[in-house]
Amino acid sequence: MKTKFILFSTIFSLMFSLSFAQKKDDSASIISGKVRISKYHSREDLDAMKKGELLTLYIERIEVIVNILPNIAFATKPGVTMETLGIPETKENKKALEENKEASDDYFESTIEFQKKILPYSDTNDLIAAILFYEETLKALHTYNEFKD
Numbered sequence: 001m002k003t004k005f006i007l008f009s010t011i012f013s014l015m016f017s018l019s020f021a022q023k024k025d026d027s028a029s030i031i032s033g034k035v036r037i038s039k040y041h042s043r044e045d046l047d048a049m050k051k052g053e054l055l056t057l058y059i060e061r062i063e064v065i066v067n068i069l070p071n072i073a074f075a076t077k078p079g080v081t082m083e084t085l086g087i088p089e090t091k092e093n094k095k096a097l098e099e100n101k102e103a104s105d106d107y108f109e110s111t112i113e114f115q116k117k118i119l120p121y122s123d124t125n126d127l128i129a130a131i132l133f134y135e136e137t138l139k140a141l142h143t144y145n146e147f148k149d
Contacts, residue, residue: 027081027089028097030074033067033104034060040135046128054127055119059112061134066108068141076141 037060046054068076074085082089082097119127 027083029078030080031067031071031078034063035067035078037064046131051124057131058127059115076144
């Protein structure tokens with residue numbers, strides 16, 4: 001009886017480890033990073049905020065736009081992968097996706113570095129207008145599918 005238990009446990013463990021060893025890598029998402037804002041604002045909301053709060057909102061909206069807009073031909077939401085789009089997951093395609101993500105990250109980091117240094121000098125009304133414009137742009141993504149056939 002003890003021999004059967006040991007044999008069964010060994011076989012079960014071996015099958016369990018083999019099933020994990022054969023899993024293929026998960027396909028990387030086309031859109032990654034922050035892709036959502038928590039709240040849209042009215043001009044009155046923004047008028048009541050201090051400039052520091054406005055700067056934070058502005059930068060958050062840039063982050064979302066940088067992560068979504070360049071990829072809207074593929075997807076407007078996270079979770080879409082090359083596999084789900086039917087794009088062959090070749091070594092070259094995976095490398096291209098990774099290079100694109102790295103370039104986006106580098107662009108975002110350098111843009112934010114610049115914005116943090118220069119943006120505080122902007123006119124508050126221009127900052128509010130820009131935030132409202134970015135938010136309208138992000139709202140328009142909800143209607144993107146209407147432009148497809």
